[in-house]
Amino acid sequence: MSKVSMRGQEMPESPISKLVPLAAAAKERGTKVYHLNIGQPDLPTPQVGLDALKNIDRTLLEYSTPEGYLSYRKKLAGYYKKYDINVEPDDIVITCGGSEAVQIAFMACLDPGDEIILTEPLYANYLGFAIPAGIKVRTITTKIEDGFALPAVEKFEELINEKTKAILICNPNNPTGSLYTPEEMDQIRDMVKKHDLLLFSDEVYREFVYTENPYISAGSLEGIEQNVVILDSVSKRYSECGVRIGALVTRNKEIRDTAIKFCQARVSPPLVGQIVAEASVDTPDEYFREVYDEYVERRNCLISGLNDIPGVFSPTPMGAFYTVAKLPVDDADKFCSWCLSSFSYEGQTVMMAPASGFYITPGAGRNQVRIAYVLKKEDMERAIIVLRKALEAYPGRVEE
Template sequence: MPEISVRGLEMPESPIRKLAPLAVAAKNRGIKVYHLNIGQPDLPTPQCGLDALKRIDRKLLEYSPSQGFLSYREKLCGFYKKFNINVTPDDIIITAGGSEAVLYSFMACLNPGDEIIVPEPAYANYMAFAISAGAKIKTIATSIEEGFALPKVEKFEELINERTRAIMICNPNNPTGYLYTRREMNQIRDLVKKYDLYLFSDEVYREYIYTGSPYISAMHLQGIENNTVLIDSVSKRYSECGIRIGALITKNEEIRKAVMKFCQARLSPPLIGQIVAEASLDAPASYYRDVYDEYVDRRKCLIDGLNRIPGVYSPIPMGAFYTVARLPVDDSEKFCRWCLNEFSYEGETVMMAPASGFYTTPGAGRNQVRIAYVLKREDLQQALVVLRKALETYPGRVEEE
């Protein structure tokens, strides 16, 4: 039999999804599973988006333009202007989810062997997209003890060499919920300018910032307009993960020309998804306010509850709807598997994402998990009860010194 490609062998499993078969098996045994592992919001999609889906009355489901519908891109410009992001329809390319936007950014801007500096822990699929593009992720460590704040600029410069081509950030961050400060964003801007790097900025959680501080986009950073690529998606903003609509936004015409070649090769972004996403831009202010308030409440419920469990620590996330928590366990992946394979409390268990999958440094995150607070408050409260019981029972528990 022919051998699998090196790329296929190196491609990591998703820490978010690889335990899914165990969850299915637990459910088949009659166990209720609280899904804290995946950022799938349970809040409703805007009614205007659902209504647009129901009203579709077409004789033909045709290809859309490779860069996406002009009408949608025009409406997006108005949406971004609310965040002081001033772009034209030509600056926007619609993609099949934010994932495709990241992949095409890498494919268009990086050569095989080029290196991307990424603060870790980081969204696990960045590694997968880098492998697909033949690029290499070089991580710069942040720590749970310091709330995952960026290290000093010297730590970045230690990683920069002749192969370094880009810095990638997620702001607010998945998996930590960290929000980069103005000082940190200016630090990144200065590095990008000094070394003439690309800046890939994943900003799909911009609507969920809990500090009261003004939102700082990579597109706000002056002097690096042609170095910056913004990644966006409707998945989290409108609870529309399944329609697979994202966007790649850049002022750099050469990047757009290169990206469009990949877009043409895949023909077009999803037709139905664009119809729903465009209609969802008409969601009333009350929709955004209600969703935001719900996440604020869930965040408090989860973080307060986690930090009341003996041996557990979570910093307070400042954005998105995730946190990385440290558990008193020998190995978080073993613990997460055990919760699904062997444990239940009154017929219930929890599913979390082992945080080691969000690190590339060997051994990092070994006693941490990523938890998504995308369940209603009552379910979060019960999941915390179940987690506490699991930690009390787990044979690999590690007591604090």
């Protein structure tokens, strides 16, 4: 008899897991693969973080406290104030990456059968936490033609019922790169207040914003302080994906106390990661200016390059470092596989994430891909040429 649970069977595979062996085989054949599929920034970790790692001088690598070191939480509270997120150290629970913050927020606040509303395309891994928790994910499809903007309140209200407990936003958004305007954030605030919902706000790309307007955190919205749970991580902010340090931030004491019970069960977040993350709070502004300049350049290069390819359309992302682009293909899953298994141009090909994995609605996003602009500009330019050639050669090309 199968020893795997029903929920284990229902767990989605990563949208790119099927492509990984194809990419490995392509490299095996000597083909260079441009990785447009990954969310791993290539920019260096801040020197203050690397120095803190170098300077660890301990003879015992011990547990920290379940909720994370107070010294780190104090510094984080100062950091959040810069974004008008007025929290105390005790409002912050340190987690093992942003992933654990999502997981604990779901478990602490939602029961099996409860519903949560998200926009799609969505960060696929949310499903990887909702499914084992028995939470029902309801989605509103955002449209590439509108730059994946926030849908009208009415669209949300169509889905709200007595089982609806929460709205989850990812802002700036992975995978679309969209960024909510102050007006859109007010719209969310009013809806959350009217229906007394929880607002889970995934803000791990908070630093990656390419507008002149200040970033509006859900933590700065007035009147819904007891409803907001911020999900955060140092992974992208400081190019520290590997230290596995995130945070769950809420002024709702009941949620915080419950989250800490989940933290006690796993004893402590990583020690070394906390040391690196704490030091990284002092990253000089210059680091972020350089990162900003780099990503704006990459983004501009990518988006203009994509839109220059006949039949391709990408909105201009205002945050994060992804875009979702529409391609003139029958099926982006097939196209992405084909790029790796049956195509190369001057010994090169591209790996992209088919967008179907970021949608729940069957068939949605079938001709879309997610592209991360985490490559150097020269590589990005080269990758765009390779993509253009691939689209010219692809047998499943479809004209609009």
